[in-house]
Each structure stands twice: as C-alpha cells, then as structure tokens.
Amino acid sequence: MVNTEKHDCKLSRHNSIKKATAEPKIIQREKTMVDAMILIYCKNHHGYSDVSCGKCFELGVYAKSRLENCRYQEKKPVCGRCGLTCYNVQNKDYAESVFNYAGPRMMFQHPMLGLHHFLDAFRNNNQLKKQSKKV
Numbered sequence: 001m002v003n004t005e006k007h008d009c010k011l012s013r014h015n016s017i018k019k020a021t022a023e024p025k026i027i028q029r030e031k032t033m034v035d036a037m038i039l040i041y042c043k044n045h046h047g048y049s050d051v052s053c054g055k056c057f058e059l060g061v062y063a064k065s066r067l068e069n070c071r072y073q074e075k076k077p078v079c080g081r082c083g084l085t086c087y088n089v090q091n092k093d094y095a096e097s098v099f100n101y102a103g104p105r106m107m108f109q110h111p112m113l114g115l116h117h118f119l120d121a122f123r124n125n126n127q128l129k130k131q132s133k134k135v
Contacts, residue, residue, distance in 0.1 A: 024073050024076070027067050027068070029117070030067050031064050034063045036102075036109070036110050037103065038098060039056075040102040040106070040109060041098040041101050055094070056098070059094060070086070
C-alpha cells in the first residue's frame with residue numbers, strides 16, 4: 001500500500017509538470033513577465049524586495065489565471081494590445097497602474113524578458129491584423 005501511495009505522488013507530480021510544459025511558450029513568457037512586473041512595482045511602491053505583498057500576490061495569481069484562460073493561446077497578443085477585457089473591475093485599475101509603471105522599467109531590469117515582450121507584441125499584432133483582413 002505504501003508503494004502505491006508513493007507511485008501516485010510521482011504520477012501527480014509528473015502530470016503537473018507535463019501540464020505546465022503543454023502551455024504555449026508565449027503564455028509561459030507572459031506569466032514570467034507578470035511576476036517580474038509585479039515585483040518591480042511592489043519593490044518600489046510597497047518596499048518588498050524578493051516577494052510581493054498580499055495585494056500584489058493576489059494580482060499575480062489573478063493575472064496568471066486570466067493568461068491560462070486566454071482564448072488566443074498561441075496567437076495571443078500582448079495584453080496591452082488585446083481588444084478583449086479579461087480583468088474584472090476590481091483588478092483592472094490596479095493591474096493597469098502596476099503594468100504601466102513596471103513596463104518601461106522592464107528593459108533595464110529584465111532586458112531579455114522585455115525584448116521578448118516587444119517582439120511578441122510586434123509579431124502577434126501583425127498576425128491579428130492579417131486575420132481581421134481575412135474576415
């Protein structure tokens with residue numbers, strides 16, 4: 001019985017790892033970007049350095065859940081250029097202030113993430129324009 005329980009634990013860990021790698025790369029990058037942006041904001045506004053405060057942590061969890069449920073997935077535009085409103089009223093204003101503050105600072109504190117975000121914005125924006133011309 002003990003061996004079965006250990007085996008089940010390994011399977012559940014394996015399934016969670018497999019599930020995480022099944023996400024499109026752009027969603028994974030966006031989640032990393034959200035974490036980095038929230039940490040920049042929280043560090044400069046709330047004084048936290050390695051972890052974010054409760055309110056910022058909740059925003060991060062909410063933003064990642066919205067990314068996981070994004071209807072575009074692989075063809076996802078960056079959130080700032082998306083025409084959909086994914087965030088509820090309670091989180092939208094706070095998220096805008098966090099991302100507007102941290103966005104310009106990303107190139108200095110996380111240059112590779114900032115560069116990938118810039119390239120994703122350019123590439124996926126062009127894909128959306130092509131799709132709208134076809135319709």
